[in-house]
Amino acid sequence: PPKKPASAYFIFLSRTSTDVPKSRLEANEATKSAATIWNKMTDAEKKPYFDEYKILYADFETRRAKWHKDPKNAPVLRKLNKDRKKHGKHRIHVPEGIAPKRPMTGFLRLVSSSLQLFADSCSCTKNWVIWAAQEAGSRWKALPEAEKTKFKQQFYQAR
Secondary structure, X not given: OOOOOOOHHHHHHHHHOOOOOOOHHHHHHHHHHHHHHHHHOOHHHHHHHHHHHHHHHHHHHHHHHHHHHOHHHHHHHHHHHXXXXXXXXXXXXXXXXXXXXXXXXXXXXXHHHXXXXXXXXXXXXXXXXXXXXXXXXXXXXXXOHHHHHHHHHHHHHHO
């Protein structure tokens, strides 16, 4: 997947430090001096770096959305997440709204169509969700196969 752009501070850091430090000590001193300069800058002076970051981040968002929508990249993401899990890192999640959600199954379509009916017929308030799930399960089991097929067909068409 595409990598996030550097923050406004790191854009500033890359523009200000032209010399490559020869040692770790020189790198620490260069970073400290750049941090001091950054902290003394006003918001107006920092604005160009933040504007550049916003542009880079918008480009990153479009590239990321395009990458996640491409079905060829799903195996790559699975492999990356498997490796990350092995090393104790968090998974890379597909951002909300980019990947298509899995359509509701036939049973869930029955539940959603009967939700208001369940709410009207239930006198209990505390365990309403449990009661509704049990009621939906019993209605699904009692439903004739022809009726179940209608709900299942809606699921298969939505896939």
